Amino acid sequence: MTLLFRDDPYLRACEATVLAARENVIELDRTVFYPLGGGQPGDTGSIAGRRVIDARKGEGDAVWHVLEPGAAPLSPGDKVQVEIDWDRRFRHMRYHTALHLLGSVVRAAVTGGRIAEDKAHLDFDIEMEKLDKAAIETGVNAFVEAAHETRSSWITDAELDARPELVRTMSVAPPRGAGRVRLMEIPGIDLQACGGTHVRNTREVGRIEVTRIRSEGRRNKRVTIAFAAGPG
Numbered sequence: 534m535t536l537l538f539r540d541d542p543y544l545r546a547c548e549a550t551v552l553a554a555r556e557n558v559i560e561l562d563r564t565v566f567y568p569l570g571g572g573q574p575g576d577t578g579s580i581a582g583r584r585v586i587d588a589r590k591g592e593g594d595a596v597w598h599v600l601e602p603g604a605a606p607l608s609p610g611d612k613v614q615v616e617i618d619w620d621r622r623f624r625h626m627r628y629h630t631a632l633h634l635l636g637s638v639v640r641a642a643v644t645g646g647r648i649a650e651d652k653a654h655l656d657f658d659i660e661m662e663k664l665d666k667a668a669i670e671t672g673v674n675a676f677v678e679a680a681h682e683t684r685s686s687w688i689t690d691a692e693l694d695a696r697p698e699l700v701r702t703m704s705v706a707p708p709r710g711a712g713r714v715r716l717m718e719i720p721g722i723d724l725q726a727c728g729g730t731h732v733r734n735t736r737e738v739g740r741i742e743v744t745r746i747r748s749e750g751r752r753n754k755r756v757t758i759a760f761a762a763g764p765g
């Protein structure tokens with residue numbers, strides 16, 4: 534299984550061959566579908582005109598493409614056209630990158646995080662009084678406006694074990710097991726193990742606002758962000 538989104542998260546479509554089909558779950562030899570993981574939802578889209586309602590991690594590198602119930606069956610060997618719902622995915626990429634910026638502005642251990650199409654949040658192990666809505670917005674938006682390039686690379690599992698500071702999110706284990714781990718870097722701002730999809734430049738995130746700061750427990754102070762309304 535070739536995960537095309539790893540090298541090019543902007544790829545919206547590809548041709549592929551069906552490797553396996555079990556009821557409404559399809560495996561392909563290559564895919565542009567990001568499977569649910571690291572707080573980022575699985576992509577939706579289509580395979581050979583059939584609606585894909587979710588994408589999940591299978592065994593190893595496999596991606597399970599979940600067809601909507603009642604979809605016409607596919608068979609191993611079928612050549613298919615594969616396409617993701619790009620508008621939805623691009624919003625996930627913008628929010629995902631925004632969370633890296635948020636995690637850099639708020640200097641505290643990250644205990645969790647989640648991305649949706651219309652909002653995203655990180656949970657921090659921090660005191661409520663240290664979370665200032667206006668200061669967080671100003672900090673994240675300054676990074677957005679400064680138009681920083683983002684970069685991805687790989688390190689080995691052993692290198693990651695030697696550099697535990699690269700794992701920011703305690704509750705979300707970095708994707709490992711294949712001997713190498715993906716790194717996401719915004720030079721000078723953030724560097725951590727992350728298998729998600731990100732925008733190339735922080736400018737593409739657009740301005741954000743902090744919509745809510747709420748305590749979800751002693752070690753979980755949740756900061757929720759959304760794309761700012763209006764131009765820019």
Ligand SMILES: [Zn+2]
Pocket residue numbers: 629630633717727728729730731
């Ligand atoms: Zn990431």
